[in-house]
């Protein structure tokens with residue numbers, strides 16, 4: 001087998017594997033180098049296994065509220081943490097195997113090992129520094145190993161890893177990253193979550209539903225700091241109702257470790273401090289890109305603030321070297337990585353009408369209870385940009401389907417440009433909003449105005465009707481409130 005390719009992708013996460021498949025579809029000879037597991041963080045330690053855990057939390061939540069639905073449950077429902085984790089890990093393995101199958105189907109070669117750029121057009125693959133988890137079943141025929149490989153185009157998709165704060169480094173025992181939080185051997189009685197971004201809040205939500213005493217510490221003035229302030233405040237109230245304790249404008253300044261617990265010193269903006277003791281702590285203060293030891297310096301690839309610098313098509317400053325996904329900057333989301341992959345490869349192939357990735361239209365979803373989803377500008381950002389806006393709101397309490405489901409705690413907020421009617425942003429909190437947001441994403445992509453949305457028929461009864469009502473509200477025409 002020749003070691004020369006049209007495209008080599010380093011990393012098989014959602015960015016890497018999608019790039020490889022699209023390149024193969026376009027007739028290119030493609031290989032992917034992977035040092036650990038097919039499908040990357042997303043399927044193995046991120047998006048998918050967390051959603052499996054959160055599904056268990058949803059089922060438990062519904063079961064413990066069975067009475068509200070007229071049901072009597074005999075006996076008690078208790079989480080079996082080993083079985084819960086086994087289900088989540090099984091689902092991760094299934095996704096990992098799925099990518100192995102897709103590579104075979106699309107004739108993408110897999111090179112197992114750790115890749116390093118030596119110069120534009122060439123990489124060396126050495127022994128992996130991580131334990132390699134190959135897909136189950138027979139090793140695919142298209143599998144290669146260590147050596148030197150060449151390609152006209154090299155796409156770096158090496159992803160990211162947990163960020164650690166100096167002095168509060170995770171140790172895997174008392175202070176967890178998402179890796180340990182994903183597969184607890186037993187449930188802690190109490191848990192401190194440092195950071196309330198999507199990862200921190202999803203774990204806070206999961207563990208609280210499992211009955212753990214959860215405290216969240218966030219340095220910013222709202223939970224999920226990137227979300228619209230009103231939506232964030234709404235979600236915070238719900239989290240607190242569930243018993244999650246939340247400290248805003250507070251930072252974990254110091255952590256002392258005991259035999260089987262930690263004591264964190266929390267410093268607050270008002271100058272006061274507090275000590276919180278918990279069995280375990282999750283450090284969820286963001287991620288950092290995997291830019292080290294991959295030969296970026298040798299190849300002359302520019303990085304800035306820890307990420308590879310790219311244009312809207314994934315091109316770096318070095319011809320023939322591209323970057324996509326988490327390693328190329330935020331938002332650090334799987335669907336952003338996938339989209340960048342397709343744009344990058346189609347541009348390499350010279351397809352006409354390839355559009356640069358528009359970061360303003362990337363939705364964000366957090367799968368806590370209640371869920372949070374958004375796209376576009378928050379109200380604060382729109383005002384910061386000097387936009388003259390109209391804002392619409394609609395509460396799930398006035399939506400028949402939400403009430404019927406027992407899910408009346410939620411709301412939709414829409415933001416329009418007053419002059420043009422352009423939809424600038426949509427923000428939602430409540431049941432199933434992570435599924436609903438796509439309606440607004442499509443609308444924004446089509447540069448929809450309020451008029452188009454008002455002419456659109458939404459099925460009844462669905463929670464999606466709240467989306468239309470929110471639009472109507474922005475124009476003083478709300479019907480059901």
Ligand SMILES: Cc1cc2nc3c(=O)[nH]c(=O)nc-3n(C[C@H](O)[C@H](O)[C@H](O)COP(=O)(O)OP(=O)(O)OC[C@H]3O[C@@H](n4cnc5c(N)ncnc54)[C@H](O)[C@@H]3O)c2cc1C
Nearest residue numbers: 011013015035040041042046047115159325326332333334
């Ligand atoms: C707990 C958690 C929950 C998340 N939930 C969501 C969610 O719900 N929705 C969402 O959109 N995003 C979510 N994310 C983020 C998402 O996982 C990432 O944005 C996504 O995985 C990025 O894809 P990627 O292809 O850039 O990199 P990754 O998925 O990180 O894949 C990079 C791959 O490159 C390999 N690699 C690295 N260096 C080398 C090398 N030198 N040689 C060979 N291989 C190498 C790694 O082993 C890895 O497999 C979550 C993340 C976490 C941690």
